[in-house]
Amino acid sequence: xxxxxxxPRYLVIGTGKKITLECSQTMGHDKMYWYQQDPGMExxxxxxxxxxxxxxxxxxxxxxxxxxxxTEHFPLTxxxxxxxxxxxxxxxxxxxxxxxxxxxxxxxxxxxxTVL
Amino acid sequence: AQSVAQPEDQxxxxxxxxxxxxxxxxxxxxxxxxxYVQYPNRGLQFLLKxxxxxxxxxxxxxxxxxFNKSQTSFHLKKxxxxxxxxxxxxxxxxDMRGAGSYQxxxxxxxxxxxxx
Numbered sequence: 001x002x003x004x005x006x007x008p009r010y011l012v013i014g015t016g017k018k019i020t021l022e023c024s025q026t027m028g029h030d031k032m033y034w035y036q037q038d039p040g041m042e043x044x045x046x047x048x049x050x051x052x053x054x055x056x057x058x059x060x061x062x063x064x065x066x067x068x069x070x071t072e073h074f075p076l077t078x079x080x081x082x083x084x085x086x087x088x089x090x091x092x093x094x095x096x097x098x099x100x101x102x103x104x105x106x107x108x109x110x111x112x113x114t115v116l
Numbered sequence: 117a118q119s120v121a122q123p124e125d126q127x128x129x130x131x132x133x134x135x136x137x138x139x140x141x142x143x144x145x146x147x148x149x150x151x152y153v154q155y156p157n158r159g160l161q162f163l164l165k166x167x168x169x170x171x172x173x174x175x176x177x178x179x180x181x182x183f184n185k186s187q188t189s190f191h192l193k194k195x196x197x198x199x200x201x202x203x204x205x206x207x208x209x210x211d212m213r214g215a216g217s218y219q220x221x222x223x224x225x226x227x228x229x230x231x232x
Contacts, residue, residue, distance in 0.1 A: 006159075033219075040204060040225070040227065041224070041225065042206075042222055042223065042224040042225055043160075043206070043222045045219060045220075048219065058219070090159055090160065092159075092160075104150055104162045104165055105160075105162075105220060106162065107152075107159035107160040107161070108159050109158055109159045110157075110158065110159045112157070
């Protein structure tokens with residue numbers, strides 16, 4: 001089991017609330033990612049980071065924001081939640097080896113968000 | 117652009133029979149290919165990867181995958197299916213866009229159902 005944690009696992013919240021989804025990893029990986037996934041559907045990359053103070057937007061446009069102040073921590077924030085944000089959010093991390101080999105991404109258990 | 121196709125939304129197989137989950141890819145350079153499995157309400161778990169070397173890659177839980185460069189395929193296989201293999205399977209390819217890109221492009225997923 002990979003050492004990547006997400007909290008909360010489930011969140012039900014009202015429209016307009018500000019929320020932060022937490023993601024932490026203890027593997028020292030420099031690269032971290034956020035994906036959005038509707039149940040049983042494909043993953044869409046919404047944010048990624050190649051290291052501290054590095055954040056980029058992914059392929060799927062998202063109203064969320066992220067920060068990477070510490071290597072192990074990559075929180076995702078929604079300033080004003082809406083029903084359209086209802087989805088599962090998966091955090092992942094990976095490392096790059098000195099030989100240039102690409103290692104797999106390790107995934108957290110996910111946060112299932114419901115906005116009423 | 118890089119892409120992954122999983123042509124079957126669902127695969128049904130009887131317990132004890134061999135299983136195959138299909139994946140084809142399109143990349144500009146050498147492909148890095150991955151298979152992940154997702155159980156209900158969980159994150160993705162890494163099964164196996166192809167970076168270079170032998171075309172037959174062995175992974176976790178008795179799964180293996182065969183890389184075929186001429187057919188641009190990376191099908192997941194298991195000689196004898198178990199009911200506990202029932203899950204959602206994702207094929208992924210490393211996105212080669214840009215220098216130092218470490219993003220994965222995922223397929224839409226294939227739901228595997230193993231019938232007792």
